[in-house]
Amino acid sequence: MNADDLIAFLQPYFPEGFIQAANQGNKFDVRVVDSSFEGKRLVQRQQAVYGLVGDIIASGQIHALNIQALTPKEWDEKQANQ
Numbered sequence: 001m002n003a004d005d006l007i008a009f010l011q012p013y014f015p016e017g018f019i020q021a022a023n024q025g026n027k028f029d030v031r032v033v034d035s036s037f038e039g040k041r042l043v044q045r046q047q048a049v050y051g052l053v054g055d056i057i058a059s060g061q062i063h064a065l066n067i068q069a070l071t072p073k074e075w076d077e078k079q080a081n082q
Helices: 003-013 043-057 072-080
Strands: 018-023 027-033 064-070
Touching: 003 018, 003 027, 003 043, 027 043, 027 072, 043 064, 064 072
Parallel strands: 027 064
Antiparallel strands: 018 027
């Protein structure tokens, strides 16, 4: 599995979302920007993404996963501050 594979796997679950991923071996960083995260705490957002990839993690294709889950508003604010 590589970053593009992870994006392709997650995209159907966040069809209106924006997803970025990078990997070094089987260690991944993923950013998911989606309106479904609105009103959810950070841990709930991460659990939503982690729950989708649980089987992939269990298989060993992903060893470590760093998740950044943002609402569109949070992403816009982050982009404006850079």
